Each structure stands twice: as C-alpha cells, then as structure tokens.
Amino acid sequence: MKLLYIKIDSYKNLDNFSFTFSNTQTDLFVGKNGSGKSNFFEAIAEIILHIMGEKSSLDYNYTIKYQLDGREIQYSFDSNASKWKNNADDEIASIPSIDQPEYLLFYYSGHNQFFPNITENSNNKVKRNIRNTNTDFSRRFWGISKDNKKLLLYTILLLPSSNPARRIIIEKLGIQAIENKVSLKLKRPDYANNESYNIDPIDPETRYWKAKGKAKAYLDSICSVSYRATDETEVIDTGVMNNNTQFIHPFNLDTFQHTFQETAPLQIFEMLDALNTIGILEDIKFNLILNNDQQIATSNFSDGQYQTTYIYAMKLLFSKYNTISLLDEPDAFMHPEWQLKFFQDLNSITDNQTNNNHLLISSHSAASLVNYDGIKVNLFRVINEKVKCHPANRDFALKQLATNAFRLNTVDDVISMIYTCNRDKKPILFLEGSTDPRMIETAWSKLFDTEIPFIPMMTFTCDFLRRTIIDERVHGQLANLPIFALFDFDEAYNQWDSVIAKHDPRMHISEMDPYKGLMRQFSDQCYAFLLPVPDIQEIKDLVIKDHQTNETFKGNSLMSIEHLFYSEEHRDYFKTERIAGGGQKIKFIESMKTKFAEEVIPTLSNDKFEIFRPLLSKIKEIIQSHANESV
Incomplete structure (x- = not known):
C-alpha cells in the first residue's frame, strides 16, 4: 500500500490541510514541536481506522488517495452525511474490504492518550477472541509498546x-x-x-x-x-x-x-x-x-537497543502486507552511529519492489537525515498561523536541526550533527545560545565578502559548551579540523577558565585584550574565546573592573552576545537594576531573544558588527593555517 494524497478539513490545528506524498515507500517528516506533525499522524491513524471499519465515525471531512495491489483508489468522506464517495463519485455507506489496508502500525513518543486508548481497545478485543474461539483472528492494528x-x-x-x-x-x-x-x-x-x-x-x-x-x-x-x-x-x-x-x-x-x-x-x-x-x-x-x-x-x-530492533522488525514483518506504519521519532534513543546508518539499514531489509509497507517517520536526528536516501524531506511549519507541510531540501532541514528549530541536548546529539559538517569539510564554532548562530552568520556577511568558512552551532548552556569542546569523541569526529568555542562574558567565564585549568597544561593565552575577545588555545585543534567587550561605557562597566589594566570581573561579569548591540534605540530589550552601593546592572530580557535576533540584528548597519572583526579574523587565520598544514 502507498498513500498518495490526503486532505483534512479540520483536525486540531490542521485546518483545510492537504499533503501529496512522495513516490517512495518511506516519507520522512521534520518540524518544531507544536507545528502539527503529531496531529497529522493522529489524523492519518483515525482515517485509516475509519476506512477499516474499526472507527464508527469521524466529525470532519477528508479525502484520501492511495495505491493498493496496483490499483489507485480515492475516497472522500462527508461527516454530515456519514458517507463516502468513491473514484466514480458514487455514494457508499462503507468501504469494501478489497479496498482496505490490511494493517495499521504506530509508535508514538508523545504524552497524550490517543494512541494508548485505541491500543487498549484493540487488546480487549484480542483477549476475547484469542482465548475463547478457534476462528482465525488477526489484530489489524498495533501500537508499539x-x-x-x-x-x-x-x-x-x-x-x-x-x-x-x-x-x-x-x-x-x-x-x-x-x-x-x-x-x-x-x-x-x-x-x-x-x-x-x-x-x-x-x-x-x-x-x-x-x-x-x-x-x-x-x-x-x-x-x-x-x-x-x-x-x-x-x-x-x-x-x-x-x-x-x-x-x-x-x-x-x-x-x-x-x-x-x-x-x-x-x-x-x-x-x-x-x-x-x-x-x-x-x-x-x-x-x-x-x-x-x-x-x-x-x-x-x-x-535504545530495543528501539533499533522494533523499527527494523516492523519493516520486515509487514513488508508483504498492505500496511501503513506511523513512527514518531523512532530513532530518538539510538546511538548516533546507529542513527547515521538508520535509513541505509532500513532500505537493505526488504526489496522496495515487493515492499507494501508505507513508513511515515518523524525525526529530530541530524545523523539519521545525513544518509536519508531521499533528496527531500517533509518540513512542517506554521506560516501565518496556519500549518503547512512542504518538501524541503535535506541540507536545509539539516541546517534547521543545527539552529534554533531543534535543540541539541547531549554531546551525542552534537556528534550526530558533526557528521553533517564533515560532508562540507568545515570546522565548527560552538556557541551558547539558540540565536547566536544567526548573529554570527549575519556578522560574517556584514564584514566579509567570502563564504563563511565554519559552521556556527548552538549548545544552549555554557556547561554543555565546555563539555562539548573537551569531549574526545567530538575531536575524533572533526579529525584534523580546528574546533572553536565562543563563551559569553558572564558566569560562563568560569566554564571557559575551568577548561584551561583542568584539561591541558599546554593551554596558553593567545589574545589578552578583552576588547578583541580573550582567546586561549588548548591542544593543537581547539580554541576557546570569550565575547569581545564593546566600546559602550554602560557595557564596559559590566565586564571591566580596572579600565587602566583591563582587569575584568571574570565570572562576575554580566555580558551576553546581545549586549554587544546595546543602544538607546534598543533599550526596550534590556532591563536596568540598581545595585547596593551605587551602580547598575543591565540585563538582556531573555524572552525577547528570538525577536531581537529576527527583527533587530538584520537591520543594523555594518559598523555595528565591527566588534566581531578581530575575533572572526583570528578564526579565519587559524582555519587557513590548519588548511596549509594539511596540504
């Protein structure tokens, strides 16, 4: 069986939603939480159960087109009349068995009760039939638990x-x-x-x-x-x-x-x-x-090992039967190395020419996407308050995974993303915040005419940033490419400093001017920076303790990347707190982080990004030096 097209009148946040499937037996969907991806899977499950006669009625209209045993079939359901219309526009009260799928499978990693409830109903039916009758009875849908x-x-x-x-x-x-x-x-x-x-x-x-x-x-x-x-x-x-x-x-x-x-x-x-x-x-x-x-x-x-088992087993066991399989993030607990070969292994299990099991898979894993054999993935987005799903270039989706569309929560997640970087043979600049990559990319485009020679990647916390750059697995995955990290000049200073103190006695200060961005190198591969201090008096006072010697407050400093763009015009994005003994603390309002990156940063003139020039030039110089050494 192969789904071809579906239109849903109204289901949760899916309003007049339609989607045309690819011509393969595996469709991959990605999207932010709340974008409608899980609701789409639920709606498909309800519609298939409705067609199979396992659900008596639905309260929304739909149209579904699919291939079954070499035939193209289409049904449109009118919820008011509780009847379907077939390909010939004939009105019918039920779907003939010859046009029904044989099985529906689903794995759901969310927390609502939709899938558990229909699984429980199925279990009760199986109990009654299996124990007491000799008739052939087969469960038509499984929830993988x-x-x-x-x-x-x-x-x-x-x-x-x-x-x-x-x-x-x-x-x-x-x-x-x-x-x-x-x-x-x-x-x-x-x-x-x-x-x-x-x-x-x-x-x-x-x-x-x-x-x-x-x-x-x-x-x-x-x-x-x-x-x-x-x-x-x-x-x-x-x-x-x-x-x-x-x-x-x-x-x-x-x-x-x-x-x-x-x-x-x-x-x-x-x-x-x-x-x-x-x-x-x-x-x-x-x-x-x-x-x-x-x-x-x-x-x-x-x-994670069971996760690997069931996805391959489901593909094998149901490949010869007309089946729809809905798998929500099945690679979530897999080791990154398994994620990398996930789709390769999946395709090797059965011959696509004899495969009747249509797999619909959602994933947040960059490593799984890298070797996904389809050029396009299906990207869910909310545009003008309406859910849309459209094919997107795989590399574009990978970039979404590396920026604020998806979170990287463990070093293993970062290692997964490094697989994508190795394809382009580019170093990585690891950053703290979700919007930091966008700011660095904008800074580069404002200051340099050349393509950015590294990939900015967020890690979300300064502790995670430290753990990432000292992890030998990260170093191994990047081979001989240089690794960079940029810490905020606040309590993150302590994480920056602890890397130096505990992990490599060879680490030395390569840049001592806080206005250019303090930098220390540890090992031959890794370089750790602190944000440069802008020539803005209110912000200098948050970092510089002695303006004669440039001694800083170290871990008691209070500067994030947004402070580099502090101005009277954008004061609404910051709040000021008076401190005992005089003075003030200027804090960026974290809830406005995305708005600041999307609405303010692109409008700033080129000179506002000059603060980054020494730091980015240094990174450019290091990358070129490593490239020359490898020749």
Missing part, C-alpha cells in the same frame, strides 16, 4: 540466520552467537483465578491453565518443538513449577527454525502477541554471547 518491542526481538531471534533483518539486528546488538537452547516461560494468567484452573501433569486438557481456542493452538504448536540435551547430566527445568504459577518449556532453536520454516515471520509474531495479550507469556529466554564474550539475556538490552 514496551511489551511488544520485546516480542519483536524474540521474533527476529527465532528467524533463520539467513534473514536480513536478523543479521542487521544481531550486528547492531553486538551478538556473537545465540545458544541453541531456548526456554519458553509461561505465567499463570489472570483468568486462572482459582484452583480449578491448576495444571495437572497427567491431564492434557489442563495444560496452560485450561487455555482454549487459538491460544491453546498456538501453545501446542510451540511446545511441539522439543529439546535435545547435549549433556546427559544437564538438569533441565521443564513443566509446571512454582506452586502452579509457572510453566517452562525448553526447545532447540535450530529445531524451531526447521519446524516453522514455512511459517511467515508475521505469523510467529502474531502468536507471541496473542499469548502476551492474554497475559500468559512471561518470557522467552535466549542465552546470547556478545562480541566481548559476555553472556547476557535479552532483558539486559537498553531502550
């Missing part, structure tokens, strides 16, 4: 070693080998709430606490696989245990793979999902040996 992330890993590990998704996941998890002995562990389910459900070892009708219907059929199928001990002295836990609250069945992995070799991977997952939903599946114990020879269980893997 902590429980079925584990089930997806179990399913992948049970597949033959030749399976591509299994190979990728084993490599990502650093698994060297999987022991042949596997144990299915069942627990007493809630329905078995009295002794009449106890398992009698000699009465087969009581096995699995009298499970019925498809649940019993699934359990019989798995438990038909036996275990052959390699050591006659091995003690094997098997059968009912722990006062009739647990049942253990060991089996050989290779025997299971042979027995189920004709079974589709999705059917194996559905069996495990059904048993988990009725509360009878406790665990499947695999003995895994990692590349460092450490032996662990699947429960030892982190959330």
Whole structure:
C-alpha cells in the first residue's frame, strides 16, 4: 500500500490541510514541536481506522488517495452525511474490504492518550477472541509498546540466520552467537483465578491453565518443538513449577527454525502477541554471547537497543502486507552511529519492489537525515498561523536541526550533527545560545565578502559548551579540523577558565585584550574565546573592573552576545537594576531573544558588527593555517 494524497478539513490545528506524498515507500517528516506533525499522524491513524471499519465515525471531512495491489483508489468522506464517495463519485455507506489496508502500525513518543486508548481497545478485543474461539483472528492494528518491542526481538531471534533483518539486528546488538537452547516461560494468567484452573501433569486438557481456542493452538504448536540435551547430566527445568504459577518449556532453536520454516515471520509474531495479550507469556529466554564474550539475556538490552530492533522488525514483518506504519521519532534513543546508518539499514531489509509497507517517520536526528536516501524531506511549519507541510531540501532541514528549530541536548546529539559538517569539510564554532548562530552568520556577511568558512552551532548552556569542546569523541569526529568555542562574558567565564585549568597544561593565552575577545588555545585543534567587550561605557562597566589594566570581573561579569548591540534605540530589550552601593546592572530580557535576533540584528548597519572583526579574523587565520598544514 502507498498513500498518495490526503486532505483534512479540520483536525486540531490542521485546518483545510492537504499533503501529496512522495513516490517512495518511506516519507520522512521534520518540524518544531507544536507545528502539527503529531496531529497529522493522529489524523492519518483515525482515517485509516475509519476506512477499516474499526472507527464508527469521524466529525470532519477528508479525502484520501492511495495505491493498493496496483490499483489507485480515492475516497472522500462527508461527516454530515456519514458517507463516502468513491473514484466514480458514487455514494457508499462503507468501504469494501478489497479496498482496505490490511494493517495499521504506530509508535508514538508523545504524552497524550490517543494512541494508548485505541491500543487498549484493540487488546480487549484480542483477549476475547484469542482465548475463547478457534476462528482465525488477526489484530489489524498495533501500537508499539514496551511489551511488544520485546516480542519483536524474540521474533527476529527465532528467524533463520539467513534473514536480513536478523543479521542487521544481531550486528547492531553486538551478538556473537545465540545458544541453541531456548526456554519458553509461561505465567499463570489472570483468568486462572482459582484452583480449578491448576495444571495437572497427567491431564492434557489442563495444560496452560485450561487455555482454549487459538491460544491453546498456538501453545501446542510451540511446545511441539522439543529439546535435545547435549549433556546427559544437564538438569533441565521443564513443566509446571512454582506452586502452579509457572510453566517452562525448553526447545532447540535450530529445531524451531526447521519446524516453522514455512511459517511467515508475521505469523510467529502474531502468536507471541496473542499469548502476551492474554497475559500468559512471561518470557522467552535466549542465552546470547556478545562480541566481548559476555553472556547476557535479552532483558539486559537498553531502550535504545530495543528501539533499533522494533523499527527494523516492523519493516520486515509487514513488508508483504498492505500496511501503513506511523513512527514518531523512532530513532530518538539510538546511538548516533546507529542513527547515521538508520535509513541505509532500513532500505537493505526488504526489496522496495515487493515492499507494501508505507513508513511515515518523524525525526529530530541530524545523523539519521545525513544518509536519508531521499533528496527531500517533509518540513512542517506554521506560516501565518496556519500549518503547512512542504518538501524541503535535506541540507536545509539539516541546517534547521543545527539552529534554533531543534535543540541539541547531549554531546551525542552534537556528534550526530558533526557528521553533517564533515560532508562540507568545515570546522565548527560552538556557541551558547539558540540565536547566536544567526548573529554570527549575519556578522560574517556584514564584514566579509567570502563564504563563511565554519559552521556556527548552538549548545544552549555554557556547561554543555565546555563539555562539548573537551569531549574526545567530538575531536575524533572533526579529525584534523580546528574546533572553536565562543563563551559569553558572564558566569560562563568560569566554564571557559575551568577548561584551561583542568584539561591541558599546554593551554596558553593567545589574545589578552578583552576588547578583541580573550582567546586561549588548548591542544593543537581547539580554541576557546570569550565575547569581545564593546566600546559602550554602560557595557564596559559590566565586564571591566580596572579600565587602566583591563582587569575584568571574570565570572562576575554580566555580558551576553546581545549586549554587544546595546543602544538607546534598543533599550526596550534590556532591563536596568540598581545595585547596593551605587551602580547598575543591565540585563538582556531573555524572552525577547528570538525577536531581537529576527527583527533587530538584520537591520543594523555594518559598523555595528565591527566588534566581531578581530575575533572572526583570528578564526579565519587559524582555519587557513590548519588548511596549509594539511596540504
């Protein structure tokens, strides 16, 4: 299945919203929080459930066009009439099954209850059908939770070693080998709430606490696989245990793979999902040996490692079925190295010619975007108070990730962004504030006629800035390129100074004039600056303690980057506080940071940026010197 076009009359902040999808089986969406991206995913989920007959009605109109089994299908829904119109403009009361998707999958990292609620309703329906009937019943939509992330890993590990998704996941998890002995562990389910459900070892009708219907059929199928001990002295836990609250069945992995070799991977997952939903599946114990020879269980893997598992597993299991998958930030907890290969690995799992699973993915990860194979990504923005989504150049989206559109909260996030910088072979100037990159770019354009030779990147706090520039991983990712950091001249002075004192005795002062921007170099690669002090008396008094010697207040100074542009004309962006003993403190109003950068900075004359010339010229000189040395 492939979505082609959707129009939504009114859903939350989506007003007369329309979108045309790309011609690939994967569409990537990026956007700020509140831009409508999550609401778009919710609306698609509601519309697909409505088409599948899993949701009785909707209170908004929509039009949806999609490909299914080689056919192009379009339906328009009128919420007032509670009816659809098809391609031929015929009015119909329900969508024929031949035009319906087979599955809807979703993973949602937000906090509202939309997806959890429909997942709970699905679970209740599964419980009723699986336990009590022998009819074939398949869940048509899944919400990926902590429980079925584990089930997806179990399913992948049970597949033959030749399976591509299994190979990728084993490599990502650093698994060297999987022991042949596997144990299915069942627990007493809630329905078995009295002794009449106890398992009698000699009465087969009581096995699995009298499970019925498809649940019993699934359990019989798995438990038909036996275990052959390699050591006659091995003690094997098997059968009912722990006062009739647990049942253990060991089996050989290779025997299971042979027995189920004709079974589709999705059917194996559905069996495990059904048993988990009725509360009878406790665990499947695999003995895994990692590349460092450490032996662990699947429960030892982190959330990030499970995150990797489920996205690849979902693509594999549903690739042959008409499926829509909505994945909200699935790469959020992945290691940056995994993010970098995320889309490459995703594309290697299935052949796009046989892939019927349309993946809609949102991401805030720069590393994931770097190797995204589509030239365009879909960018959500609010323009004139209206939500818009349009294709954007991938590099433009990467730049949005590096500026104030998205936050970089950990050094790992910064390392992710460095992958993008290495593509252009440019150094980085790390900065504190979200709008600082815009100011530095403007300063360069006002002062120099050449292209800016570095990439300005924010880190948001002076502590994070310090931790970033001393991190060996950052140095490694930038190879021989110089690294720069620009600290505000306030309490950030202490962070600037602590780098020098604690991390490299070779660090020396290269610029001692605070009016040019104090600079110290540590290592052969990294240079740390403090903001230059402008020739504005009110601002000099916030930094300079002795105007004869240029001694500063150090960490008690009070100058941020906006202070460099202080003037009577823009006094409204600052507030003045009187201090005991006379004098005053001039503070920039933080809530006006974005407005100042967007509305004031671009209007300033070139001479207002001369304060940056010595500092930027020094950076330019260092970059050229490193380039000459590398030739």
